[in-house]
Amino acid sequence: xxPLGLLSAGxxxxxxxxxxxxxxxxxxxxxxxxHAEDMGLxxxxxxxxxxxxxxxxxxxxxNESRIAISRGxxxxxxxxxxxx
Amino acid sequence: MSLELGxxxxxxxxxxxxTITVAVAGNPNSGKSTLINAIAGSRLYVGNWPxxxxxxxxxxxxxxxxxxxxxxxxxTYSLSPYTQEEIIARDYLITEKPDVIINVVDATNIxxxxxLTIQMLELGIPVVIALxxxxxxxxxxxxxxxxxxxxxxxxxxxxxxxxxxxGLNDLxxxxxxxxxxxxxxxxxxxxxxxxxxxxxxxxxTHLNEHHSSLQKRYPMRWLxxxxxxxxxxxxxxxxxxxxxxxxxxxxxxxTRAHGDDIExxxxxxxxxxxxxxxxxMVKRPEIRKMELTEKIDxxxxxxxxxIPIFLAAMWLVFKLTFDLSQPFGxxxxxxxxxxxxxxxxxxxxxxxxxxxxxxxxxxxxLAGVGFVLAFVPVIFAMMFFITFLEGSGYMARAAFxxxxxxxxxxxxxxxxxxxxxxxxxxxxxxYATRTLENPRDKALTALLLPLMxxxxxxxxxxxxIGAFFTTHAGTVLWSMYVMGIALAILMGVIFKRTLxxxxxxxxxxxxxxxxxxxxxxxxxHTWEKxxxxxxxxxxxxxxxxxxxxxLLNLPxxxxxxxxxxxxxxxxVIAPVLEPIGFGNWEAASALVTGLIAKEIVVxxxxxxxxxxxxxxxxxxxxxxxxxxxxxxxxxxxxxxRNVFATFGVxxxxxxxxxxxxxxxxxxxxxxxxxxxxxxxxxxxxxxxCVVVAIAMKHxxxxxxWFGVAFGYQMVLAWxxxxxxxxxxxxxxxxx
Numbered sequence: 001x002x003p004l005g006l007l008s009a010g011x012x013x014x015x016x017x018x019x020x021x022x023x024x025x026x027x028x029x030x031x032x033x034x035h036a037e038d039m040g041l042x043x044x045x046x047x048x049x050x051x052x053x054x055x056x057x058x059x060x061x062x063n064e065s066r067i068a069i070s071r072g073x074x075x076x077x078x079x080x081x082x083x084x
Numbered sequence: 085m086s087l088e089l090g091x092x093x094x095x096x097x098x099x100x101x102x103t104i105t106v107a108v109a110g111n112p113n114s115g116k117s118t119l120i121n122a123i124a125g126s127r128l129y130v131g132n133w134p135x136x137x138x139x140x141x142x143x144x145x146x147x148x149x150x151x152x153x154x155x156x157x158x159x160t161y162s163l164s165p166y167t168q169e170e171i172i173a174r175d176y177l178i179t180e181k182p183d184v185i186i187n188v189v190d191a192t193n194i195x196x197x198x199x200l201t202i203q204m205l206e207l208g209i210p211v212v213i214a215l216x217x218x219x220x221x222x223x224x225x226x227x228x229x230x231x232x233x234x235x236x237x238x239x240x241x242x243x244x245x246x247x248x249x250x251g252l253n254d255l256x257x258x259x260x261x262x263x264x265x266x267x268x269x270x271x272x273x274x275x276x277x278x279x280x281x282x283x284x285x286x287x288x289t290h291l292n293e294h295h296s297s298l299q300k301r302y303p304m305r306w307l308x309x310x311x312x313x314x315x316x317x318x319x320x321x322x323x324x325x326x327x328x329x330x331x332x333x334x335x336x337x338x339t340r341a342h343g344d345d346i347e348x349x350x351x352x353x354x355x356x357x358x359x360x361x362x363x364x365m366v367k368r369p370e371i372r373k374m375e376l377t378e379k380i381d382x383x384x385x386x387x388x389x390x391i392p393i394f395l396a397a398m399w400l401v402f403k404l405t406f407d408l409s410q411p412f413g414x415x416x417x418x419x420x421x422x423x424x425x426x427x428x429x430x431x432x433x434x435x436x437x438x439x440x441x442x443x444x445x446x447x448x449x450l451a452g453v454g455f456v457l458a459f460v461p462v463i464f465a466m467m468f469f470i471t472f473l474e475g476s477g478y479m480a481r482a483a484f485x486x487x488x489x490x491x492x493x494x495x496x497x498x499x500x501x502x503x504x505x506x507x508x509x510x511x512x513x514x515y516a517t518r519t520l521e522n523p524r525d526k527a528l529t530a531l532l533l534p535l536m537x538x539x540x541x542x543x544x545x546x547x548x549i550g551a552f553f554t555t556h557a558g559t560v561l562w563s564m565y566v567m568g569i570a571l572a573i574l575m576g577v578i579f580k581r582t583l584x585x586x587x588x589x590x591x592x593x594x595x596x597x598x599x600x601x602x603x604x605x606x607x608x609h610t611w612e613k614x615x616x617x618x619x620x621x622x623x624x625x626x627x628x629x630x631x632x633x634x635l636l637n638l639p640x641x642x643x644x645x646x647x648x649x650x651x652x653x654x655x656v657i658a659p660v661l662e663p664i665g666f667g668n669w670e671a672a673s674a675l676v677t678g679l680i681a682k683e684i685v686v687x688x689x690x691x692x693x694x695x696x697x698x699x700x701x702x703x704x705x706x707x708x709x710x711x712x713x714x715x716x717x718x719x720x721x722x723x724x725r726n727v728f729a730t731f732g733v734x735x736x737x738x739x740x741x742x743x744x745x746x747x748x749x750x751x752x753x754x755x756x757x758x759x760x761x762x763x764x765x766x767x768x769x770x771x772x773c774v775v776v777a778i779a780m781k782h783x784x785x786x787x788x789w790f791g792v793a794f795g796y797q798m799v800l801a802w803x804x805x806x807x808x809x810x811x812x813x814x815x816x817x818x819x
Contacts, residue, residue: 036592037348038162040196042355050378053387056488057497057591064193065113066381068484070496070591 002081005058005074007049013079015045032073039067046082103144103151104263105180109173109204110188111197112159113596115216117141119188119246120156121605123256128608139518147256155182161196163203164351165317168523175321177207178302183263184210186255191221191228191243194366198358201237202274208303210262210269211239214255218243225369232365238272247602274357279338280350284308286334290326298322313347377597381481390485397478398504401469406508406539407726409461411719416461418715420454423708430705444633449626460618462539466505466512467613468606475601475609480593487591493576494584496591499529503572506536507565510772514779515613528576528584530780531793534772535572537565543683544767551748552757560761564768571769571800583792632677650676664766664802665759665809675766681773686747693750758818762805769801 001016018033018041040062041047050066051059057068110116121128124143141156157176158169165171177185185204189197204211213233221228230241240258244251262269275281288308291298298307302322310318311326312335319326332339335346342349384393425446432442473479479501487497498520506513513533520526545561553560635650646655646669654673661667661675670693678685755763771794772780780790812818 032166032592034164034348034351035161035166037351038164038166038199039592039594040199042352050381051385053385054488056387057484059381059385059484059595063196064190065196066377066595066597068480068591068593068595070487073592 001078003075004047004049004060004077004079005052005071007052007079007081009049009052012046012048012082014082015041015043015047015077015079017043017078019076019078036067036069036073040065041067041069041077047079103153104184104260105153105155105182106184106186106259106263107155107157107177107180107182107209108186108188109157109177109200110159110214110216111161111190111193111200113594114159114188114190114193114197115246116156116159116188118602118605119214119216119244119252120154121608122246122249123252124154147260150260152256152260155180160200162200162351164347165315171317177204177209178321182209183266184212184259186214186259187211188214188216191215191218192224192226194228195358195362198361199355202354202358205237205239205271205273206303206306206309208306210266211271212255212258212262213237213239213241214246214251215241215243216246218251219245219248227367229365229367233361236272236361236364238270274354276350276353279341280312280346280353283312283334283338287311287326287331290330290334291324295322295324298324309350313350315347375597377477380598381595384478384481385484394482394485397473397482401466401473405462405466405469408723409465411722411726412461413458415715415719417454417458419712420450420457423711424454425450427705427708440637443637444630447633449629449633460614462509463512464610464614466508467515468610470501470505470512470516471606471609471613472601475599475605477596477598480595483591483593484595493528493532493573494580495525495528495532495576498593499525502529502533503536506533506538508539510534510536510538510776511779514776514783517783518613524584527784527789528579530783530789531579531796532572532576534776534793534797535568535575535769537568537768538682540682540773541768543686544678545764547686547689547747547751548755548760548764551751552755552760560764564764567765567804568768571804575796575800629680632680660802663810664805665762666755666766668754670754671763675770678767679771679774681775682767685767689751690747693747693754756818758809758812761812761818762809765808766801766805769797769804771797771801 004013004015007013018037041060045062048061049058050061055071057070058074060067060069108116108120120141120143124141124145127143127145129142129144139158143154145152145154155176157173160167160170160173163170163174163177165174176182185207187201187204189201201211201213215228215230215233218228228243230243234241240262242251242255242258244255246252276284284305285308288304291304291308291311298304307318307322307324311324311331314331318324338346338349383389428445428450429442432445470479473482482501483497485497486500490496490500493499499517502513502516502520504513505516510533513536514530517526517529517533520529541564545564549557549560632650635653636648638649639647646652650673651669653676654669654671657672657676658667658669661672666672670689674685674688677688751760772790777790777794780793781787784790
């Protein structure tokens with residue numbers, strides 16, 4: 001397993017775990033995580049890294065949509081690379 | 085398959101006059117907005133949801149004998165209460181109970197869209213699916229079995245292509261039928277795992293026994309789910325106060341097996357259901373071609389090319405906006421100040437109106453309102469280009485590219501666009517904060533925005549630079565803009581640690597596919613964005629300009645401007661300005677009038693210092709009218725020429741008229757280079773103009789943020805001017 005943020009463009013991976021405390025004191029962290037899950041970033045999902053350049057946000061292909069997420073979240077999502 | 089609505093309104097049978105409320109819900113980027121526009125067209129009414137600035141679109145029209153009220157719900161990914169949009173959509177569905185929901189589902193992305201559908205089916209309101217963007221799904225080689233979809237969900241599914249207006253008639257027919265026969269509505273709801281279902285049944289029984297009054301208001305199974313999920317927002321709304329131990333008793337099997345987070349267990353089951361349904365009814369081609377959108381993104385979001393491309397795009401928008409609109413703005417300004425004022429004066433003299441009425445009408449109302457109207461072309465032009473960038477999908481990319489740079493200010497990428505617009509005029513910048521979902525980002529962006537030196541401050545700089553800094557004109561002007569940006573970064577850092585503490589929101593955003601927006605949609609949205617300015621600002625400014633005129637001309641028959649109320653106000657304020665270098669009543673009065681709009685500072689100074697104005701020539705009525713027409717033609721010509729001329733045209737240039745040179749001589753006597761620079765800095769910073777204030781009130785629904793902006797900017801302006809003046813005096817520069 002490795003953090004999602006370390007995939008390079010073109011790599012695919014299965015989401016294993018989202019390591020953000022569900023019951024967090026900080027409501028906004030929890031809300032943002034749930035929002036990401038509602039957008040399709042959830043355990044078991046296969047995602048493709050479209051853009052991971054520099055220190056800015058990363059771009060993922062989830063289902064048929066392109067979701068940009070900040071690096072902070074991406075580093076807390078653990079994935080398993082899929083070699084094709 | 086074209087749509088003909090409302091044509092038979094005269095043949096309506098009075099018996100079927102019940103209004104059917106149709107809520108349109110769906111994911112962002114599912115083409116929902118286009119679908120609404122296609123159905124409602126010009127009957128669309130755009131307002132805000134109560135208390136928030138999320139746009140609310142609705143339309144009333146007649147369809148085959150029924151009155152239909154169409155309500156557009158904000159685009160959401162789920163009905164969980166995490167974002168403002170989700171709460172609005174959910175509250176509307178729960179409390180307003182529309183007769184039917186049209187659920188717009190993106191046919192190219194069914195799985196994620198169905199997640200929302202599954203949640204909606206639990207509400208008990210009839211749902212009809214508009215399987216939108218159907219043509220693209222077909223082009224991509226997807227085979228969607230809509231019959232299977234209808235069977236598996238137990239609801240009607242209508243393939244639609246909103247951009248081509250296809251399927252819309254069938255959709256409305258299905259929706260009105262579903263609304264007319266609610267008893268026949270029997271959706272296949274998700275059957276959760278046994279532990280969840282039994283817990284839900286337990287809670288539902290309890291609710292039925294002890295809170296039976298809620299049965300009228302809420303679907304009880306759904307309410308039981310919310311109780312299990314620990315949805316505090318919903319419990320408060322329903323006035324439910326359930327003993328925690330009861331919930332624990334109901335869910336103990338669950339928590340023992342899966343841990344505490346029942347909400348995510350249920351979310352996972354819904355998602356698995358959506359994924360399963362999708363597998364059953366959609367056949368995808370094996371090999372996926374790289375889509376055009378991905379090809380464009382490879383270039384546009386490239387780590388090296390991204391920012392240069394973004395800057396070039398912004399430069400182009402900026403330039404086109406001002407090149408196109410400036411001549412029209414000048415035309416409005418010129419027409420109201422010149423021929424229209426003369427016409428008004430003549431009209432009032434013709435009916436033997438007193439002289440002061442003529443003065444109020446021309447110097448007060450026409451000058452003030454005309455001044456604001458001069459902003460209209462630039463605002464509409466800018467809104468047009470913003471709408472284009474939004475509609476094409478590039479705006480989301482701009483936010484992606486600029487995200488990192490904006491973090492230093494405690495903001496993220498999306499805030500960059502309003503900031504940039506602020507350099508042209510702060511007002512459209514404030515309105516553009518509408519694109520930011522998060523209230524914190526919106527407020528912080530709006531607070532920092534007035535520090536971007538707008539075009540209205542330029543005339544002030546031009547006059548003072550002309551009087552004192554002709555040798556270093558470019559550098560001094562540039563320093564004003566840089567000062568604004570530097571202070572915005574500084575204030576961003578300060579606000580991040582004070583007013584806006586807490587983790588800055590993380591950037592999560594869907595990048596929609598690139599699409600060519602239709603002209604019709606562009607015009608509708610440009611108008612919707614711009615008309616607020618026209619209406620609200622127009623009415624306020626009208627009032628304010630009358631007040632200012634009276635302040636300058638009262639007490640009655642005042643001889644010297646110094647003794648007018650405005651002059652007296654200036655005298656009161658002057659001591660405060662003493663330490664920062666320009667403690668005289670003239671400067672103080674000019675700054676007071678500059679509160680309305682910053683370029684007025686120059687105008688007031690000219691008036692106060694009684695600069696000889698050119699004698700106005702006698703003109704006839706027909707000459708005046710001809711002048712308006714001729715200058716409009718010239719404006720059209722200039723506008724077109726500007727667009728075609730490239731770098732040569734300095735579009736945002738302040739025009740110099742004859743009175744300016746006179747003013748310069750006076751200013752050279754009243755100021756020193758040091759006090760002039762301090763004055764310029766003060767004008768840059770001292771407060772957003774009234775139009776910005778109105779825009780802020782309008783966008784936030786409260787005067788609070790304007791109050792904060794006013795307060796911090798006054799302090800900042802004074803401190804900065806003090807530093808410049810006292811520092812300069814100490815070092816002996818420019819005295």
